[in-house]
Amino acid sequence: MRTLTKIDGDSSRARRELHDHIQGSGPLSRHTVDSHGQRQAGAPSFHESAEKHVTGKAAYIDDLKAPSDALHVALGLSPVAHGTLTAMDLEAVRQASGVVDVITFHDVPGHTDIGPVFPGDPIFVDQEISYAGQCLFAVAATSLQAARRAVTLAKLSFDEQPASLDPVIAAERNEVVRPTHVQQRGDWHAALSQAEQTIEGELFVGGQEHFYLEGQACLVLPTEDEGVIVHTSNQHPSETQKLVAEVLDIPFHAVIVEVRRMGGGFGGKETQASPWACVAAIIARRTGKATRLRLPRSDDMRATGKRHPFHNRYQLAVDTQGVIQGGDITVIGDCGYSPDLSDAIVDRAMFHADNAYSLGSARVTGHRAKTHTASNTAFRGFGGPQGMMIIEAAMDDIARKIGEDPLTIRKRNFYRKGRDVTHYGQQVDQKQLLHTLVETLEKSSGYWARREAIKSFNTNSPIIKKGLALTPVKFGISFTAQHLNQAGALLHVYTDGSILINHGGTEMGQGLHTKICQVVARELGLDLDSVRISATRTDKVPNTSPTAASSGADLNGMAARDAASKLRERLFDFAAMHFEGGLDREGMRLENGMLIAGIAESERRIPWGELVQTAYLNRISLSENGFYATPLIHYNRATGQGRPFYYYAFGAAVAEVSVDTLSGEYLVDRVDVLHDVGNSLNPAIDIGQVEGGFIQGMGWLTSEELKWNTKGALVSDSPATYKIPTFGDLPPIFNVELLEGHPNSMASLYRSKAVGEPPFMLGICVWSALRDALSSLTDYRVSPHLDTPATPERVMLAANAIRDKSL
């Protein structure tokens, strides 16, 4: 198998290889000239904004110039988690220096519930308070400082009630935001009762703060009619358009939402960017002034939802070889106070409770617990990672019980011929790919030799213990809400031959705009510099889906391709008829900025610019719409069966760690990743997604710890107390490769695969390696309990619980 680029500790070698690839020696060279020349889909082009990023010219929301009388908004957030707002005296707030407007629940002209899918999210508290950080009122002032200081002058009275913070208790009491859902296939009960052995366990999987570097922000400009233009850092402009219109009680066409780029999203700006746009829009309409709303970091962390914490349990029937025959898995998602996207998120946790393994005859139950915290929301993986954790925990547990290496147990349980239907009824396509990928990584990472070396090291090292783990990822690609699997694009060709593409997806750093430009360049045989992308706007491509579920390029790329290919065919038809002597319509193609017809001596070449000019003069439309809807997918919630995913993306990673079992401190010494993106649309961007996803997933399971006090207030509400990975957490050896030679078996965009979310779950191998190191304290007989995040505190306490006391 060929691999594309090897990025490892020897970065000069990695750069050389990348350079070779750019020069055309790489396997995708047929699409590639060089990184500065014709950079079409398949090439490792730079991010379209890279130069603007490094020079500070890339504008984010708070960098946009606004009129000098623009207002700045600060929010009054509830300090209590549960209770009733009994009085709110805002007189001193109104009188404060610089204050122009103060609004509350009663000042909302239209809808007051801005729940994105299901109702339940009031724009402001009316009376009932559901979490600490919930929005009570908003202050607009001439400066942000003035607005923030005014907020502190509010006189608030509460009837505070105890906060419900334990999702397990909530689920037991049936305090849920949505009904429980069950997926079941085969007789799980019989499987358990007839099992050769059963094994069970439970695991708390912590949540995660998005910590996008650019916090929630918007700038709203009132228009000359009843509407607004909303600049927002936002993954779902169409939903913001809808909610702003509903809150203002105006038609959707009076609201334009524009997103040029986000300073990070990760799911945190899918539904939770809208409330701020709604608040700012109300103020902009009331005052007639441009209105900025940017959440200070700690307000952002307290007011917005996070990745759902989960409590998971499993009981599995396994045979003597450790192969799962069936069982029962329960996942309880801590949804916070309202539904938001939790139904789909807990569903996705359930869809991934098998990860890469056949569960046999199994039941998977998912509860959506309601607690008094911010409404937890989308975050890269969307519940999938939390679901996967329970089966990966089980793999390690089975291995210790059977006395085999965890990798052996994992491989035995992989989906394979005869065991290839998931508990929700989807047949796993490309299952052999998983075996190939893992076997390749097993060899390239030297897993078994290192396993022996580590065992021998551990024998002679009582305090420092090394651990090793390989974990796979199988991640389903598609929105599980079927209607979201659609996308549109709008393509303009101007008479100088330059091209402007617009589509429904948003750019949050993932390189989507770069890939879309590459798609158009490839379809039209042009240099990438000929194609420019414009900000995502609801008045260009309407009714769009969120940029989420890893689907940005899959959906919008197909729509852009559809637009480009329709335009191309129109130009071909025109050229065949128009040009002197007629051109051979069959075999006509666009390459290197030329329309080429015929072959050999009959070949005719017409430069792109001339073609476009001629078409224009002959009144041929040079603008085109594109559209795409994913075929084949369906899911029946009543039966819990269907084919929710168009395809699966695969990957695997190996981590080696060193653990100080006295202090709980640890280091990730080496990581090897092999990841499947089908035929890569842009290897450089895809590797960036794999590496970034891995580190973010590792952070989720290691240092990123959310903590609330007993009254329900978030105490990890700043980067001083919430620790995402930093430079030194990058493993010194980090080998990341894309699996080559395995195009998507489905007819996706150039046979590529989605890459946004799947690599996040590669980080699970770090947690499993920590457990492996701890298990060595018991000569691998005990599978240590290790909830996440596995902070040094948790690792030390786990070690203390099992190690031989030397003192």
Next chain:
Amino acid sequence: MATIEFLLNGTPIQCNVPPDTSILTLLRDHLGITGTKEGCASGDCGACTVAINNQSDSQSRFLSVNACITPAHQLHGQHVITVEGLATDGNLHPAQRAMIECHGSQCGFCTPGIVMSLFTLHANQQHPPSPLTPEMLEATLGGNLCRCTGYRPIRDAALSMQDYAWEAPPWFDASQPAREPIQGSKPTANDGAFFVQPTTLAELTDARRRYPDARLVAGATDLWLENTQRLTALNQLIDVTRVAELGQIEQATFQTQPGWWVGAGVTYTQLKPLLDMHFPTFSHLLHRLGSQQVRNRGTLGGNIANASPIGDTPPVLLALNAWVELTRHDDTRQLLLSDFFIDYKKTALAADEVISRIFIPQLADLATLRVWKLSKRREDDITAVLGAFCYRINNGILQDVRIAFGGMAATPKRASRTETALEGQPVSKASFQAAQRALAEEFQPMSDVRGSQYYRQQAALNLLERLYLSLSSPNQEVMLHAYAH
């Protein structure tokens, strides 16, 4: 309000801003220059990193600082470089080119800060060129959070930027002609705001006496959060960073002990060479104290005056039996540091006093200092538990044992009962078991966001066990060296 004058990317700027204006606010809100980003406004993410020229040190031409928590008034007479300044005539700086070539930006929001940190590394590598080590990269970039890339391409950019030729633009060597420090507007009935910059200790103590309500500001790495996070107006500020006496390090003998008087205004970065030479384990701790941006600003005096129970240097200084010198306009007194901390955030410092110097005694012959910090993240994190152990072993007997902990009590505190349990005892399991019992009795730490009470207790006991093992099995690895030495 006083006028401040400084160079911005080589261009002279004059402006009037309130004393509690940060460089970031000055740039973005007053000057409308928005390349420098706000990620957290608390000095934790590095998105706002800018570079300030460093006239005092030819080895470090530029210092990275967090613009969000650096007072704009301290720019007076300085030269600040922002991301807008790096590219000249369309020619990108090597840090910028390398970041593009290595695909080092994704969402791009942290990128200007990362480029500026790389710029300081690049600039300081020129004088003189030295090979990059992993430690240097960590030190340079540990304070710049990136949520997208996972840092690998940024590491590659750091390693490759020296490959690009670069001709220093004119601003590179520009320095502001020496200016008088801001003398500050005098407090008036209408507007009590001022920012004074005394240049001598006498002027400082005089200002302290005359304006007892004013706040002292040095690196502002903690003080400024009162403004950005708690919205406190910091209208009356006395800047200690220009006081000559406070910036000095002198070898001396005090109370018959050889050692060093370290000015309270000496930054961690300035202190590092001394620690490298004489207290390598203390120096290693500095690597894990804040970020480079914080170490370039934070001072030893500030860390002590702050009196946080989780400040990093006080437990070490306690174990070293350091002294503080407190000065008022007409008097100077020296105090053992252990007598300085009274209760939570309460110290012996009187309202009209300043910390002028700290005396760090040299380690006695055969004495050893161990410093072990536990935190959630290895770099740029605040301590959960920090243990500092100083001792001498004479014929197998522990002597002159001084142990101090951070994160275990309301103040940084000596573990006196634990010391007693070990003093004069052999290095044996029994001695350390006794010490663990004493330790368990003398501290009742609290639970907070950084760790539970139980964890803190267990961790402190385990650090004693680590000490025992490191003494009894010297050939056995008992800690991870990236964390501790």
